[in-house]
Amino acid sequence: MPLHEGPEKPDERPMSVNPFYGAADPVGGMTEAPPKHRLPGAPMPPATAHQLVRDELMLDGNSRLNLATFVTTWMEPQAGVLMSECRDKNMIDKDEYPRTAELERRCVAMLADLWHAPDPSAAVGCSTTGSSEACMLAGMALKRRWARRNADRYPGARPNLVMGVNVQVCWEKFCNFWEVEARQVPMEGDRFHLDPQAAAELCDENTIGVVGILGSTFDGSYEPVADLCAALDALQERTGLDIPVHVDGASGAMVAPFLDEDLVWDFRLPRVASINTSGHKYGLVYPGVGWALWRDKEALPEELVFRVNYLGGDMPTFALNFSRPGAQVVAQYYTFLRLGREGYRAVQQSTRDVARGVAERVAALDDFRLLTRGDELPVFAFTTAEHVEAYDVFDVSRRLRERGWLVPAYTFPPHREDLSVLRVVCRNGFSEDLADLFVEDLAQLLPELRRQPHPFTRDKDAATGFHH
Ligand SMILES: *Cc1c(COP(=O)(O)O)cnc(C)c1O
Numbered sequence: 001m002p003l004h005e006g007p008e009k010p011d012e013r014p015m016s017v018n019p020f021y022g023a024a025d026p027v028g029g030m031t032e033a034p035p036k037h038r039l040p041g042a043p044m045p046p047a048t049a050h051q052l053v054r055d056e057l058m059l060d061g062n063s064r065l066n067l068a069t070f071v072t073t074w075m076e077p078q079a080g081v082l083m084s085e086c087r088d089k090n091m092i093d094k095d096e097y098p099r100t101a102e103l104e105r106r107c108v109a110m111l112a113d114l115w116h117a118p119d120p121s122a123a124v125g126c127s128t129t130g131s132s133e134a135c136m137l138a139g140m141a142l143k144r145r146w147a148r149r150n151a152d153r154y155p156g157a158r159p160n161l162v163m164g165v166n167v168q169v170c171w172e173k174f175c176n177f178w179e180v181e182a183r184q185v186p187m188e189g190d191r192f193h194l195d196p197q198a199a200a201e202l203c204d205e206n207t208i209g210v211v212g213i214l215g216s217t218f219d220g221s222y223e224p225v226a227d228l229c230a231a232l233d234a235l236q237e238r239t240g241l242d243i244p245v246h247v248d249g250a251s252g253a254m255v256a257p258f259l260d261e262d263l264v265w266d267f268r269l270p271r272v273a274s275i276n277t278s279g280h281k282y283g284l285v286y287p288g289v290g291w292a293l294w295r296d297k298e299a300l301p302e303e304l305v306f307r308v309n310y311l312g313g314d315m316p317t318f319a320l321n322f323s324r325p326g327a328q329v330v331a332q333y334y335t336f337l338r339l340g341r342e343g344y345r346a347v348q349q350s351t352r353d354v355a356r357g358v359a360e361r362v363a364a365l366d367d368f369r370l371l372t373r374g375d376e377l378p379v380f381a382f383t384t385a386e387h388v389e390a391y392d393v394f395d396v397s398r399r400l401r402e403r404g405w406l407v408p409a410y411t412f413p414p415h416r417e418d419l420s421v422l423r424v425v426c427r428n429g430f431s432e433d434l435a436d437l438f439v440e441d442l443a444q445l446l447p448e449l450r451r452q453p454h455p456f457t458r459d460k461d462a463a464t465g466f467h468h
Pocket of ligand 1: 130213217251
């Protein structure tokens with residue numbers, strides 16, 4: 001409501017202004033606290049609303065100090081500007097925003113080339129909201145292909161998907177939502193991810209596929225995708241079962257192509273049917289964008305594909321969502337264009353250098369034992385050394401929080417539940433300088449931690465919540 005009185009006689013022109021434009025009753029905003037759990041009865045001035053929301057968000061952690069997340073927390077200002085210019089474009093409206101659709105198509109082509117699709121023009125792929133959606137789509141394609149091959153037995157037979165117990169939670173979701181049995185290869189001793197032989201042994205005529213992870217969220221290690229394919233080749237020779245592989249490259253599919261060119265994990269392996277990655281992890285884009293690619297049209301059953309209008313014709317789409325912002329896809333294209341292969345290599349190499357350096361310095365503190373060294377994903381996991389009895393990893397995680405650092409502590413899954421670790425995820429933006437500050441803070445905590453009478457953590461489950 002404006003402060004001045006309107007004319008007695010109603011205005012000739014109908015009111016057509018956006019209610020957001022009116023600074024309604026600025027005094028009200030100063031005297032009444034709005035309800036939190038029901039819609040306020042009346043509007044408030046934008047400055048008041050902005051201040052209220054901002055004040056509350058101050059208590060969120062600082063994303064740059066969040067060493068738990070794989071997701072991009074720093075981009076160049078130009079990328080931020082581009083994203084804000086595109087946030088009003090809906091990705092699904094291919095006909096209205098044909099250039100955005102074209103940029104998405106180019107990103108898919110670039111990834112097909114990067115991941116060595118035998119014929120990049122035959123590869124198919126799409127953007128998603130992240131790897132979780134991409135994994136759902138890839139899993140659906142595997143399931144549909146299996147159901148087609150087994151039309152005489154399905155429904156009836158129960159499909160299964162083979163994976164390491166270290167899979168990211170999205171695969172448990174996939175199996176739950178799409179009614180597929182999750183067959184998990186347990187950890188064993190110092191092997192913290194899938195064993196190719198054990199995976200092949202879990203396969204049978206109802207296996208829709210095997211998931212290989214590049215790399216594991218638990219410790220940053222790459223799973224041996226080539227060995228997995230070889231084990232499945234041998235299985236096919238023995239039994240005739242031809243089981244496709246999906247590579248969950250949420251992080252590693254944007255690291256390995258630049259830093260580990262000799263590692264064969266992608267479409268160079270004929271058994272690899274599909275690959276996903278998170279554009280918002282080492283693809284270096286703010287959340288949420290992911291990518292799913294299939295090696296050729298046979299790998300993605302045609303009946304799963306929907307068509308939307310596009311410049312008078314139609315364009316195939318494959319997605320769980322309908323509407324989605326175009327900004328992230330545009331930012332991905334910008335980053336591809338901006339960095340190129342050399343740029344990505346330089347960024348990922350410096351992140352790996354930071355990870356290896358921090359891992360070494362943590363090991364040198366003498367209280368810790370490294371499980372991984374940051375030389376695959378720029379991520380490392382470590383636990384307390386044999387002789388440390390006064391405190392545990394959960395104490396370390398809690399004390400680091402006092403300095404603003406978020407470092408998750410969690411217990412490993414079955415067969416290694418005795419093992420609890422801390423994990424540090426290095427990302428672009430976690431510079432050598434910040435890394436120095438982190439190691440200094442950790443070192444300064446040690447004298448106090450060593451003086452504890454015993455580990456203080458009681459509720460270990462509560463501490464494990466945030467490592468994915
Ligand atoms: C992060 C991650 C996912 C889930 O990806 P989102 O992009 O967060 O949906 C799946 N798999 C692996 C291996 C991951 O690291």
